[in-house]
Amino acid sequence: MPLRNSPPTVGSLLSRQVSLRQLRALAAVVETGSASLAAERLHVTQSAVSKTVAELEALLGQTLVDRRNRSFHATALGQPLVELAQRLQNELDRCGQEVDALCRGTQGALHVGATNAALAHLLPQAMAQLKAEQPNAALHVHTHAVPDMVDDLRSGRLDLVVARLRGDDLPPDLIGQRLMGQREVVVISAHHPLALQRSWRWEQLQDQAWIIPFEGTQSRTLLERSWQRRGLTPPSNQIATGDLALTFSLLRRMPMLAFMALQQAELAARLGIAKILPLQADLGLPDLSVWWHRERLSPLAEQFKAVLQDVAQMSDAPEEGPTAARPATKPSEPPAAPAWRASSPP
Known part of the structure; x- marks a missing residue:
C-alpha cells in the first residue's frame, strides 16, 4: 500500500514557494499601512498589490494582515514575514552596493556607524590606515542616533558600530570588543x-x-x-x-x-x-568598543576591525601627570576573551 505524502506545513511552503515579490508586497502594505501607498512604493497598481498579498495568504492558508483604524497591520503570523522581507531587502541592497563597487574596480564597500567618541582620532586614523592597505575600498561613515545605528547593524545596513555601549543593554545577536578607555x-x-x-x-x-x-x-x-x-x-x-x-x-x-x-x-x-x-569629570561611560552582528562580518569589515584594534592599542597607552586616564571599565566577559556577547552577564 503506497504511503501518503503528509500535507506541506506552513514552514515548508514558506521556504519552497514564497517569492520575494510576495514578501515585498506584504512588507510595503504593513510599513505604509495602505495598499495605495504600497503600490506607489513598488511602482505597481493597487490591485496588483492586493492580489499579491492575497496570493501569499492563500498559499500559506493564513491571515497575514488585518485592517484596524483604517490602516493595515501585520498579524502575529505576518510580522515575522515582514521582518524577513526587510532583512532580505537590506541584504540585496548591500549586495548590490558590493557588486557596483567591484564593477567600478573598488575592493568592496564598508558601512560603519560611529559616535562622537570615535570621530576625533580613532576612526580617522583607522580609515587612513585601511585606505593605505585597501586604496580602492569604499568607506561610508554614519553618525545618526545610537538606537538607529543598533537597528541598522542588526538589519545589515551597517557592518560595524564604534560606540560607547553597554553589552547588557544590547540584543544577544550583537558582539562587542573593547577598543580603548576614554575619560x-x-x-x-x-x-x-x-x-x-x-x-x-x-x-x-x-x-x-x-x-x-x-x-x-x-x-x-x-x-x-x-x-x-x-x-x-x-x-x-x-x-x-x-x-x-x-x-x-x-x-x-x-x-x-x-x-x-x-x-x-x-x-x-x-x-x-x-x-x-583640571576638574574631576568622570561620568561613568563605558569604554569605546566595536560591535558587529554575530552572523555577518565581511572580510573588509574583519580587516577594518583589526585596524581599529591596532590604532586603539597605540592610543590607549597610560598617560602620566594630572591628566592620567581612569582605569578602563571591563567588558562583560573576562579580559582573556577576544570578544564578548551582548547577553553576557557583567
Whole structure:
C-alpha cells in the first residue's frame, strides 16, 4: 500500500514557494499601512498589490494582515514575514552596493556607524590606515542616533558600530570588543572670560552656558547624575546637540563649556578652540568598543576591525601627570576573551 505524502506545513511552503515579490508586497502594505501607498512604493497598481498579498495568504492558508483604524497591520503570523522581507531587502541592497563597487574596480564597500567618541582620532586614523592597505575600498561613515545605528547593524545596513555601549543593554545577536578607555573632561571656550582663571568651582560653572547631549541619551542621563552627586542642579543655560562639529563651532563662537571625551578635548585644544579644565569629570561611560552582528562580518569589515584594534592599542597607552586616564571599565566577559556577547552577564 503506497504511503501518503503528509500535507506541506506552513514552514515548508514558506521556504519552497514564497517569492520575494510576495514578501515585498506584504512588507510595503504593513510599513505604509495602505495598499495605495504600497503600490506607489513598488511602482505597481493597487490591485496588483492586493492580489499579491492575497496570493501569499492563500498559499500559506493564513491571515497575514488585518485592517484596524483604517490602516493595515501585520498579524502575529505576518510580522515575522515582514521582518524577513526587510532583512532580505537590506541584504540585496548591500549586495548590490558590493557588486557596483567591484564593477567600478573598488575592493568592496564598508558601512560603519560611529559616535562622537570615535570621530576625533580613532576612526580617522583607522580609515587612513585601511585606505593605505585597501586604496580602492569604499568607506561610508554614519553618525545618526545610537538606537538607529543598533537597528541598522542588526538589519545589515551597517557592518560595524564604534560606540560607547553597554553589552547588557544590547540584543544577544550583537558582539562587542573593547577598543580603548576614554575619560571625560570639561572644556571651556578659549575666549571665555573664565578661561584665564587658575581655579574653578562647580558652583561657579553651574550658571554658565553649557553644550550638553540630547535628553534621553546615555550621556545626558549620566551628566545630570554627576551634577546631582555634587548637590547641584544641571545648568539651565544650555544648548543640546550630539554633533561634534557643531559643538566645536559653538565653542569657537560663544563663551561656553562642555563635557567631552579626552581625545575630543585634546583636538579642540590643539585647534585653539577650547581649554581643558583640571576638574574631576568622570561620568561613568563605558569604554569605546566595536560591535558587529554575530552572523555577518565581511572580510573588509574583519580587516577594518583589526585596524581599529591596532590604532586603539597605540592610543590607549597610560598617560602620566594630572591628566592620567581612569582605569578602563571591563567588558562583560573576562579580559582573556577576544570578544564578548551582548547577553553576557557583567
